[in-house]
Amino acid sequence: MRRTHYCGELRRGHAGARVTLCGWVHRRRDHGGLIFIDLRDREGLIQVVFNPAVDTQTHALAHDLRSEYVIEVSGTVAARPEGTVNPNLPTGEVEVAASALTVLSEAETPPFEVEGEAEVGEALRLKYRYLDLRRPSLQRILRLRHVAAQSIRGFLNARGFIEVETPMLTKSTPEGARDYLVPSRVNPGVFYALPQSPQLFKQILMVAGIDRYYQIARCFRDEDLRADRQPEFTQIDLEMSFVDREDIWSLMEEMLVAVFREASGITVATPCPRMSYAEAMARFGTDKPDTRFGMELADVGPLVRGAGFKVFAQALEQGGEVKGICAPGMAGASRKELDDLTEFAKGFGAKGLAWMKVAAEGIDTPITKFFKPEEASAIVHAMGGKSGDLLLFVADKSPIVAETLGRLRLHLAGKLRLIPEVRYDFLWVTDFPLLEYDEAEKRYTAMHHPFTAAMDEDIPLLESSPLKVRAKAYDIVLNGTEIGGGSIRIHRQDLQERMFERLGIGPEEAKAKFGFLLEALQYGAPPHGGIALGFDRLVAILVGVESIRDVIAFPKTQKAVCPLTDAPSPVTRDQLKELHIKMDL
């Protein structure tokens, strides 16, 4: 080993020690006589002084040092002279008086400053990711990610979980996201798929009697990207046998407590609150409520039913809802602001937005003539409106009301700065519907996935009123972000077949696509359930960044391209020929 210490670890106590350091030239301050270098390695910065009085030749060599040169420096650690201590640096009380210098690697001037704090375009950062990753902020994130992963492993290991790797080359499945396909050279014309998740394998591991499985698993989905969605991402995936939902919930709560404490020193209060899907939709208009602030949706249907306002009355007559939210202190909103909010609302399918401004002297609203004064004040009262508040209403079919007001709630809370920054609100959302109806395809689809068990008491409704069937499915939500979801699975073959039938997957197709699972369920499957947590999202929240790209070492752009490697890229004719693949572009 060339080095004796890391740059960042030197302290006053090292004074007098002869050390050899290796690292990158972070910054050079050349005074002609004296030359100062900030030398950087992964542990931090240390000031190195090149003084001709110490070694003339070494001082002369240091003249040619440039940013990001990789060097080896030997010298003596010395307490800094009076008045030259740098309190901004952990190593600021000492410096290294260099007596020998070797340039291990010269470096081109980097395309952006590794040292600089200035925001650099992401495309450039990703192309030169190795430079970007040198920056202390990203080094910190990668290490925190590592600590979080190790914390999770330690926690699950201690509770008897076995980490099992499942195949990356697996079978394409019809449900869910688009698969990444991999051709098979030895089997012309057929394809593997990269896993969207290890779902089926972990269930089969339960049939295999593993009892408790986990994996920090890479997953692949060929869908369009977002700030929180990459084509390959990492899940904390686990499954347990002989458990109920509560077992999973309490286990996950303990695990989150451990991870947040060990990775970031954050205390998570448990047990986490639980809320049914129905309640979440009613109160927050979304299945992943951000509970860090109020502004909940208020149902004013009963109060406006009798009033003369046609828009409201019609929505109710057609089985819809009239709900509103109260935007505190926004009574001063201008015509333009209200128009903008209306446009925002229309973006989610609402036909419009009704509003009331609450003032000390009364209520200001364009729909005033439709309400008697006492009706209007009953509405204000029901919504907790105070003088200076703005009430916003949407009347429509229930899903549109929920979506519009839910989005409006988040939009306004952001604008009004109502969301506390340093707060971690966990929430279990439970009792999801088992099925949704796909209008386009005219069939039912699984809301979670086709292997999710129904609530026992709802099973009889599977054929008669499928949309009323609740699932033993749950999501864990943190600050309005879904960070994980899971369910108790179907462990009986007859029920699994019934589910496929309900989903319009015929016996033939079920056998072709999932025959191995159905067969496994015939050989003694334990009741089981599990969960998968989005590890990237979790880390992003832990370090406080918006995009999961910032917590992935080598992420892809929105077009799913890797600017560093230029993947995906063309392949040779010979490669394609060997795979029996012809292009049709």
Place this chain on the structure above:
RNA sequence: GGGGGCGUAGUUCAGCCGGUUAGAACGCUGGCCUGUCAAGCCAGAGGUCGCGGGUUCGAGCCCCGUCGUCCCCGCCA
């Protein structure tokens, strides 16, 4: 597939109503400088204004197209 933002020096940006030679800061190069740490001072280099077309006497600026990038909708069991 759709909506929106951005694209000017190595980087981050400014660039007025379309008008002469496109600027700033940082970085870079050279020089001076023995206590700096965002070192300082002096000098200098550096531009296909993403690309293509159009309008115009004249385009970084206006129009059309296109590419890249970011945000969002759709999509993501």
